[in-house]
Amino acid sequence: MRRTPARRPTMKDIARRAGVSESAVSFALNGRPGVSDATRERVRQVAEQLGWQPSTAARALSGEGAATVGLVLARPARTLGAESFFLQLVSGVQEVLADHRLGLLFQMAEDIDAECAAYRRWWAERRVDGLLVVDPRADDPRPALLDELGLPAVVIGALDGDDGAYGAISTLWADDTGAMASIVGHLHALGHRRITHVAGLPELAHTRRRMACLRTEAERRGLPDATSVTTDYSDAQGAEATRRLLSGPQPPTAIVYDNDVMAVAGLAVAAERGVSVPGELSIVAWDDSVLCRSTHPSLTALTRDTPAFGRQAAHLLTALLAGAPPTRVQASTPRLTTRESTSWT
Amino acid sequence: MRRTPARRPTMKDIARRAGVSESAVSFALNGRPGVSDATRERVRQVAEQLGWQPSTAARALSGEGAATVGLVLARPARTLGAESFFLQLVSGVQEVLADHRLGLLFQMAEDIDAECAAYRRWWAERRVDGLLVVDPRADDPRPALLDELGLPAVVIGALDGDDGAYGAISTLWADDTGAMASIVGHLHALGHRRITHVAGLPELAHTRRRMACLRTEAERRGLPDATSVTTDYSDAQGAEATRRLLSGPQPPTAIVYDNDVMAVAGLAVAAERGVSVPGELSIVAWDDSVLCRSTHPSLTALTRDTPAFGRQAAHLLTALLAGAPPTRVQASTPRLTTRESTSWT
DNA sequence: GCTGCCGACTAATGCGCTTTAGCCTGCGGG
DNA sequence: CCCGCAGGCTAAAGCGCATTAGTCGGCAGC
Numbered sequence: 093m094r095r096t097p098a099r100r101p102t103m104k105d106i107a108r109r110a111g112v113s114e115s116a117v118s119f120a121l122n123g124r125p126g127v128s129d130a131t132r133e134r135v136r137q138v139a140e141q142l143g144w145q146p147s148t149a150a151r152a153l154s155g156e157g158a159a160t161v162g163l164v165l166a167r168p169a170r171t172l173g174a175e176s177f178f179l180q181l182v183s184g185v186q187e188v189l190a191d192h193r194l195g196l197l198f199q200m201a202e203d204i205d206a207e208c209a210a211y212r213r214w215w216a217e218r219r220v221d222g223l224l225v226v227d228p229r230a231d232d233p234r235p236a237l238l239d240e241l242g243l244p245a246v247v248i249g250a251l252d253g254d255d256g257a258y259g260a261i262s263t264l265w266a267d268d269t270g271a272m273a274s275i276v277g278h279l280h281a282l283g284h285r286r287i288t289h290v291a292g293l294p295e296l297a298h299t300r301r302r303m304a305c306l307r308t309e310a311e312r313r314g315l316p317d318a319t320s321v322t323t324d325y326s327d328a329q330g331a332e333a334t335r336r337l338l339s340g341p342q343p344p345t346a347i348v349y350d351n352d353v354m355a356v357a358g359l360a361v362a363a364e365r366g367v368s369v370p371g372e373l374s375i376v377a378w379d380d381s382v383l384c385r386s387t388h389p390s391l392t393a394l395t396r397d398t399p400a401f402g403r404q405a406a407h408l409l410t411a412l413l414a415g416a417p418p419t420r421v422q423a424s425t426p427r428l429t430t431r432e433s434t435s436w437t
Numbered sequence: 438m439r440r441t442p443a444r445r446p447t448m449k450d451i452a453r454r455a456g457v458s459e460s461a462v463s464f465a466l467n468g469r470p471g472v473s474d475a476t477r478e479r480v481r482q483v484a485e486q487l488g489w490q491p492s493t494a495a496r497a498l499s500g501e502g503a504a505t506v507g508l509v510l511a512r513p514a515r516t517l518g519a520e521s522f523f524l525q526l527v528s529g530v531q532e533v534l535a536d537h538r539l540g541l542l543f544q545m546a547e548d549i550d551a552e553c554a555a556y557r558r559w560w561a562e563r564r565v566d567g568l569l570v571v572d573p574r575a576d577d578p579r580p581a582l583l584d585e586l587g588l589p590a591v592v593i594g595a596l597d598g599d600d601g602a603y604g605a606i607s608t609l610w611a612d613d614t615g616a617m618a619s620i621v622g623h624l625h626a627l628g629h630r631r632i633t634h635v636a637g638l639p640e641l642a643h644t645r646r647r648m649a650c651l652r653t654e655a656e657r658r659g660l661p662d663a664t665s666v667t668t669d670y671s672d673a674q675g676a677e678a679t680r681r682l683l684s685g686p687q688p689p690t691a692i693v694y695d696n697d698v699m700a701v702a703g704l705a706v707a708a709e710r711g712v713s714v715p716g717e718l719s720i721v722a723w724d725d726s727v728l729c730r731s732t733h734p735s736l737t738a739l740t741r742d743t744p745a746f747g748r749q750a751a752h753l754l755t756a757l758l759a760g761a762p763p764t765r766v767q768a769s770t771p772r773l774t775t776r777e778s779t780s781w782t
Numbered sequence: 783g784c785t786g787c788c789g790a791c792t793a794a795t796g797c798g799c800t801t802t803a804g805c806c807t808g809c810g811g812g
Numbered sequence: 813c814c815c816g817c818a819g820g821c822t823a824a825a826g827c828g829c830a831t832t833a834g835t836c837g838g839c840a841g842c
Contacts, residue, residue: 098585100561102798113822118800128820145561149503150798152494153827159562160542179523179545186545195564197505198543200524200531216445216490217504218828219540240443327727356731363733382672383728386701388708447828458792463830473790495828498797563798 101142110138121146148195152218160195161409162220166207166227167200168324176352176381177398178226181248184402185224192410194221204229208237215241222409224248228297235261244412248405249298262408263420264401268298270425271394272305272348275376278392278428279346280313283437284374288344289320290333290354299350302378306348317342323354330354334361338373345437346374352381355391359433370435380429389432396426446487455483466491493540497563505540506754507565511552511572512545513669521697521726522743523571526593529747530569537755539566549574553582560586567754569593573642580606589757593750594643607753608765609746613643615770616739617650617693620721623737623773624691625658628782629719633689634665635678635699644695647723651693662687668699675699679706683718690782691719697726700736704778715780725774734777741771 103121107114112131119126120135127135152158163185165178182196189196197220201207211234214220222244225234235258238245244260279287289306291299303320310318321337323329330349337344338361349355355377362369369375369389377384380393401423412418448466452459457476464471465480472480497503508530510523527541534541542565546552556579559565567589570579580603583590589605624632634651637644648665655663666682668674675694682689683706694700700722707714714720714734722729725738746768757763 098587100563104798114799115801115823116821119821122800124801126820131820143557143561145558147498147563147798149494149497149563150827151800153492153498153798153829154800155827156800158494182543183545190544195542195559196544197540198527199535199541200528212488213490214540216488217493218445219493242443327731331731353727353731356728360731360733360735382698383701386672386676386698386705387732388705390705449828459829460793460831461791464791467830469830471790476790492828495797496830498799498828499830500797501830 100147101144102147103144105142106135106138106144109142110135157221157413158219159193160197160220161189161222161224161413162197162199162211162214163224163226164199164201164207164210166202166204168202177379180398181226181402181405184399184404185406186402187399188403188406188410194410194413204233208233211237211241211243215243222246222413224405224409229295230297230300232297244409246405246409246412248401250301258418260412260418262412262418264405264408265420265422266298266396266401267422267425268301269305271378271428272302273309274425274428275348275378275394276306276309276313276315276318278430279348279374279376279434280315282346282374282434284346285315286317286342286344287315287346287348288337289318289348290330290337290350290358291320291322292325292350294322302350317344323350325351325354327353327357330357331361334358335365338362338365338367343373345372346376346434348376348378350378352377352379352383352391352393355393356383356387359387359389359391370433374434374437376428376434384429384431387433392431392434393429394426395429397424400424445492446489447492448489450487451480451483451489454487455480502566502758503564504538505542505565506534506567506569506758507542507544507556507559508569508571509544509546509552509555511547511549513547522724525743526571526747526750529744529749530751531747532744533748533751533755539755539758549578553578556582556586556588560588567591567758569750569754574640575642575645577642589754589763591750591754591757593746595646603763605757605763607757607763609750609753610765610767611643611741611746612767612770613646614650616723616773617647618654619770619773620693620723620739621651621654621658621660621663623775623779624693624719624721625660627691627719627779629691630660631662631687631689632660632691632693633663633682634693635675635682635695635703636665636667637670637695639667647695662689668695670696670699672698672702675702676706679703680710683707683710683712688718690717691721691779693721693723695723697722697724697728697736697738700738701728701732704732704734704736715778719779719782721773721779729774729776732778737776737779738774739771740774742769745769 103114103117107117116127117135120132148159199210201210225245225247228247228249239258246262248264250263250265291303306318321333323333349358355375362373367373377391377393380395384391384393448459448462452462461472462480465477493504544555546555570590570592573592573594584603591607593609595608595610636648651663666678668678694703700720704720707718712718722736722738725740729736729738
């Protein structure tokens with residue numbers, strides 16, 4: 093016994109009820125001049141009463157844009173284990189998008205080529221007005237593509253050098269350098285001299301920055317052997333790297349992992365090897381999460397306010413969509429939360 | 438030096454190039470009769486060459502639907518810690534949506550009222566053709582709402598009783614009952630008699646089903662004291678519940694946690710109390726993830742193929758959108774992966 | 783030889799909204 | 813007294829596509 097579904101009211105319905113033309117309704121509802129205040133108010137009330145909402149399709153068609161921004165996440169399926177980062181980021185993003193009545197079109201892709209294809213398709217289909225670009229990488233093809241397509245975008249995490257070269261691309265810059273400095277500072281203060289960095293995907297820009305900064309900091313402080321090894325962020329490769337490191341001739345006394353998942357995996361390897369944490373090995377996780385709090389010992393971790401990060405990114409994008417010039421802003425530097433996994437050596 | 442962005446080709450461009458009318462182009466591209474095969478082929482080639490894609494806005498406006506499905510995730514921000522479930526689900530969903538050229542409009546909401554508001558808005562704005570509904574709950578207001586709005590939907594996880602009462606709502610039913618039975622069976626076989634269930638949000642339908650099944654199974658096997666306590670899925674409440682249970686007069690010998698995060702938190706509490714796992718306490722996690730593999734001891738967990746689950750849900754929805762009648766299908770029963778955290782007692 | 787019909791197209795309409803161009807009415811200035 | 817002008821509104825066009833209603837030529841049937 094299917095009820096006939098409710099019909100969606102259109103501007104024509106409002107016009108009829110308010111006894112004016114459709115154009116008057118449009119003017120009234122969009123705050124354009126051309127109608128008296130009395131009429132405007134009346135139209136508003138009728139619209140409200142009818143529960144009218146503009147059809148995004150019609151709006152888009154008449155040149156107003158799709159009222160939607162896109163976000164594609166290109167990570168191989170196996171590495172999206174317990175990535176709390178993205179859901180938190182998105183939750184922040186949503187908060188401000190909702191305020192601006194913008195929808196979020198979300199897609200997951202296998203790799204960056206699929207991601208670019210998605211951008212092209214969205215553009216050709218006129219689905220989005222702007223984009224949030226995550227995981228910037230060295231030699232990133234996306235800014236040039238977006239420039240070609242004329243799509244405004246916010247790059248989350250910062251490109252390497254050539255910002256500003258592109259039309260409508262803002263950048264939300266995460267201070268990886270400062271963060272790495274604080275980690276190395278912490279470990280050095282505890283007496284560590286052999287620090288190793290189990291990094292993430294080598295093609296990501298922030299991975300490179302973190303690696304570079306580790307070396308710089310280590311040199312500055314006269315620490316030898318500060319090296320990085322790259323992984324795919326998975327627990328498997330995190331564990332694997334840890335095994336190799338601990339079996340080496342001169343195992344590190346401290347390991348910095350580029351995400352929480354690998355840090356936990358590394359901790360498990362240490363336990364399995366009988367290496368005491370933090371007695372013989374200190375562990376730091378880049379990005380805090382419930383995992384870091386729940387392990388035994390709990391993990392010292394780099395904490396950042398990811399939802400806030402997302403909000404900031406969304407703000408940059410809405411500004412861009414409103415016609416503001418592209419900017420480049422730095423997010424707040426993450427804080428190191430000291431827990432049980434780091435100690436004197 | 439901003440290049441002028443590329444212009445998007447329209448059907449008019451194709452028509453001009455191919456030397457036919459716009460209608461002919463439409464017929465040709467949509468596989469409608471009314472054009473010769475030769476013309477059809479020529480038009481196809483021109484379209485291809487121009488990189489033409491239909492404007493979703495225009496399509497939507499002419500009654501074809503928005504080529505988009507919606508998904509809103511209503512969970513309080515604090516509980517979306519390391520929820521790997523959703524990203525995995527979505528990755529599966531995307532896979533099949535992409536094949537059908539459907540976009541996914543994603544939103545996060547604070548609670549179910551905000552979720553319903555989002556549905557209403559999407560409907561009024563004609564943004565979506567259908568919805569994926571997650572976290573069904575007892576007395577769920579959403580099916581009635583969607584029915585009223587005439588939006589096809591797939592409920593992921595199954596409603597309680599009244600399926601079939603609604604117009605275009607399919608159900609992908611997760612076999613919580615069978616899963617719980619396999620867990621209880623496993624623990625019983627190991628000799629456990631005092632099993633406790635640290636459940637999730639009490640308002641969710643699957644929480645209730647799991648609780649009910651635990652009682653049924655326990656009774657059937659003559660086990661006393663099989664109780665459930667509810668939480669908000671957070672590590673904090675998982676830990677808290679574990680503390681209470683372990684301090685009770687007759688602590689359980691086995692605890693089943695409704696997600697991985699709480700299981701890990703519970704494990705940490707046991708460690709902190711000096712309760713050996715699995716010696717004195719066995720632990721089972723509902724939903725496997727990297728966490729379960731990485732802890733020490735590793736956790737026996739209920740494994741399900743979440744991306745496949747997502748794919749299945751998306752298939753149900755595309756069928757619905759294509760006009761098929763609503764159905765109710767059961768997802769494959771999850772498998773219990775036995776690890777170190779469960780043993781004889 | 784005319785009618786009827788079918789295949790291959792084209793013209794025209796509508797979807798819901800924005801926007802531009804007009805159309806009145808009343809008013810002040812010349 | 814007429815003109816110009818501004819305010820308040822309506823009519824109409826256009827966005828890109830699908831669809832319905834023609835149009836036109838050719839071919840079979842009577």
